[in-house]
Amino acid sequence: MESKSKxxxxxxxxxxxxxxxxxxxxxxNPGRRLADKQGGKLVxxxxxxKTDAAVKDVSTHGADQVIVVDSEEFQRxxxxxxxxxxxxxxxxxxxxxxxxxxxPNGRDLGPRLSCHLGTGLTADCTAxxxxxxxxxxxxxxxxxxxNLMAVILCPDHRPQLGTVRPGVFKKPEAGEDKAEVIREDxxxxxxxxRTSLLQVIREEGxxxxxxxxxxxxxxxxxxxxxxxxxxxxxxxxxALGATVGASRxxxxxxxxxxxxxxxxxxxxxGPKLYIxxxxxxxxxHLAGMSSSDVIVAINxxxxxxxxxxxxxxxxxxxxxxxxALTAEINKAKA
Amino acid sequence: MDILVCVKQVPDTTEIKxxxxxxxxxxxxxxxxxxxxxxxxxxxxARIKDNAPDTRIVVLSMGPPQAEAALRECLAIAxxxxxxxxxxxxxxxxxxxxxxxxxxxxxxxxxLEGKKFDAIFCGxxxxxxxxxxxxxxxxEHLDYPQVTYALEAAVEGEDLHVTRETEDxxxxxxxxxxxxxxxxxxxxxxxxxxxxxxxxxxxxEITHLTTAELTNIDLTHVGLxxxxxxxxxxxxxxxxEAGVVxxxxxxxASAQKLYELLSKxxxx
Numbered sequence: 001m002e003s004k005s006k007x008x009x010x011x012x013x014x015x016x017x018x019x020x021x022x023x024x025x026x027x028x029n030p031g032r033r034l035a036d037k038q039g040g041k042l043v044x045x046x047x048x049x050k051t052d053a054a055v056k057d058v059s060t061h062g063a064d065q066v067i068v069v070d071s072e073e074f075q076r077x078x079x080x081x082x083x084x085x086x087x088x089x090x091x092x093x094x095x096x097x098x099x100x101x102x103x104p105n106g107r108d109l110g111p112r113l114s115c116h117l118g119t120g121l122t123a124d125c126t127a128x129x130x131x132x133x134x135x136x137x138x139x140x141x142x143x144x145x146x147n148l149m150a151v152i153l154c155p156d157h158r159p160q161l162g163t164v165r166p167g168v169f170k171k172p173e174a175g176e177d178k179a180e181v182i183r184e185d186x187x188x189x190x191x192x193x194r195t196s197l198l199q200v201i202r203e204e205g206x207x208x209x210x211x212x213x214x215x216x217x218x219x220x221x222x223x224x225x226x227x228x229x230x231x232x233x234x235x236x237x238x239a240l241g242a243t244v245g246a247s248r249x250x251x252x253x254x255x256x257x258x259x260x261x262x263x264x265x266x267x268x269x270g271p272k273l274y275i276x277x278x279x280x281x282x283x284x285h286l287a288g289m290s291s292s293d294v295i296v297a298i299n300x301x302x303x304x305x306x307x308x309x310x311x312x313x314x315x316x317x318x319x320x321x322x323x324a325l326t327a328e329i330n331k332a333k334a
Numbered sequence: 335m336d337i338l339v340c341v342k343q344v345p346d347t348t349e350i351k352x353x354x355x356x357x358x359x360x361x362x363x364x365x366x367x368x369x370x371x372x373x374x375x376x377x378x379x380a381r382i383k384d385n386a387p388d389t390r391i392v393v394l395s396m397g398p399p400q401a402e403a404a405l406r407e408c409l410a411i412a413x414x415x416x417x418x419x420x421x422x423x424x425x426x427x428x429x430x431x432x433x434x435x436x437x438x439x440x441x442x443x444x445x446l447e448g449k450k451f452d453a454i455f456c457g458x459x460x461x462x463x464x465x466x467x468x469x470x471x472x473x474e475h476l477d478y479p480q481v482t483y484a485l486e487a488a489v490e491g492e493d494l495h496v497t498r499e500t501e502d503x504x505x506x507x508x509x510x511x512x513x514x515x516x517x518x519x520x521x522x523x524x525x526x527x528x529x530x531x532x533x534x535x536x537x538x539e540i541t542h543l544t545t546a547e548l549t550n551i552d553l554t555h556v557g558l559x560x561x562x563x564x565x566x567x568x569x570x571x572x573x574x575e576a577g578v579v580x581x582x583x584x585x586x587a588s589a590q591k592l593y594e595l596l597s598k599x600x601x602x
Binding site for chain 2: 079080083103104107108110111112114115116118119120121122123124131138141142143144145146147148149150151152153154155156157194195196197198199200201202216240252258259265266267272273294295296297307308309310311312313314315316317319320321322324325327328329332
């Protein structure tokens with residue numbers, strides 16, 4: 001496919017209530033830099049239902065143009081509907097490149113779309129730049145469980161597509177709303193959507209945990225010892241005004257609900273401070289939190305891999321260190 | 335019910351070390367294993383067969399001849415028949431080219447088996463490339479519906495009911511067969527092979543498919559030349575500078591020290 005413009009597109013996934021997912025706004029940050037270097041517009045593509053809030057959000061966070069597909073069949077993500085909509089838009093406008101969040105939906109969608117268009121896709125990128133020699137996007141991504149980084153180019157096919165790991169880039173500062181909004185009247189017939197949602201399994205308690213928006217996260221892993229072990233974790237979180245996170249091990253043990261899970265199959269987070277308590281640091285967990293500004297690890301095993309990413313590490317027992325830290329904080333506040 | 339499971343032989347990335355002198359990946363002596371996520375796909379197929387014993391499970395892999403070892407392991411666990419796509423012309427293929435080759439190989443296997451598969455199962459991603467792209471790309475080549483991040487799958491008439499992991503928990507999706515499902519780590523452990531099955535798998539004949547058999551493949555779409563993406567360079571990520579390790583006499587003293595450091599750095 002030949003590109004018709006130098007524009008850079010960024011997909012904005014939406015929630016069921018029509019608000020933008022964080023990743024859709026985050027991507028405007030690296031998107032701005034790439035669009036400027038490419039010499040084209042930064043275009044946000046919003047797909048969903050009743051998406052006014054999302055359109056407003058991307059318009060005030062730096063998009064030059066917003067292309068909106070707003071219809072009931074897009075309220076929840078489905079592979080078939082989203083691939084149809086994006087393939088239609090990409091064929092019509094033919095931008096030179098597009099960023100998609102490497103969320104579960106983004107990674108379901110990206111490869112399907114790239115294959116449909118017969119172009120290249122780079123998965124789960126953690127750094128983006130323009131290759132000086134060729135002017136192509138240089139997509140940097142981890143492989144071999146993060147042991148090796150690869151820089152990938154897509155020299156001869158357009159659009160260049162990549163999924164970008166959430167939490168790597170910060171949201172750009174909000175500014176004035178100057179975006180041109182284009183509404184595309186596009187619909188997908190129900191019979192073309194070959195999957196159907198039968199049941200959403202919400203865990204008991206069904207709590208909403210805002211890990212992605214948290215400034216401070218205190219997380220517990222297998223090392224907290226049991227559901228009651230999360231008591232001291234919650235106390236520390238309360239003292240710091242932090243959100244409680246957890247590793248997959250603790251969630252699989254049933255000590256805390258999935259809503260708290262940080263890592264490859266949970267939330268990807270990037271708070272100012274991440275305190276990992278009794279978390280060994282499996283590569284899947286590190287993938288979800290290693291872009292935090294400051295990382296503190298508390299673990300009794302001095303060999304735990306979590307220490308390799310920690311700025312501050314304490315080798316010690318959770319049951320001793322965590323309550324003592326809570327006491328220090330409360331003392332300072334008093 | 336006929337299920338095809340796609341598997342990849344991968345280096346055990348948990349065993350990979352970085353050479354501190356050359357700062358490169360040391361792959362020598364690293365054992366080859368069946369990609370764990372593909373193992374979960376085999377297990378999911380085996381569970382369907384537990385309930386419907388007339389289910390046939392065929393495994394397909396692409397790789398060098400030594401990838402036969404991975405296929406034999408799947409035969410020992412649950413599979414009935416194995417095919418290996420192997421040809422030097424396929425080397426250097428990126429995910430798009432690989433998925434193209436595999437989708438054509440599936441058509442060939444269906445011809446040899448004399449029937450269509452009801453479902454294609456794969457792992458959600460391979461632990462070496464970590465792309466999670468080949469499954470959905472195959473689904474697109476085949477024009478099948480897909481469900482990714484599956485934990486388990488059950489047959490309900492003409493449909494599969496697939497429990498999948500989402501960012502917020504789990505959901506059950508209904509999908510018409512034929513379809514493609516990619517599996518992630520379930521909460522149960524996959525089964526081990528029995529000695530009897532292991533013995534049988536050792537002697538099983540594995541059918542090789544090369545460009546001589548796969549005449550339906552357009553060779554301009556395979557290998558490095560048929561791949562839209564190029565690896566410009568690779569590097570070992572810079573090690574984060576060692577953090578401050580606090581190890582005072584007591585947990586309490588360590589906590590105090592940490593608090594001092596964090597407040598001095600204006601983190602809290």
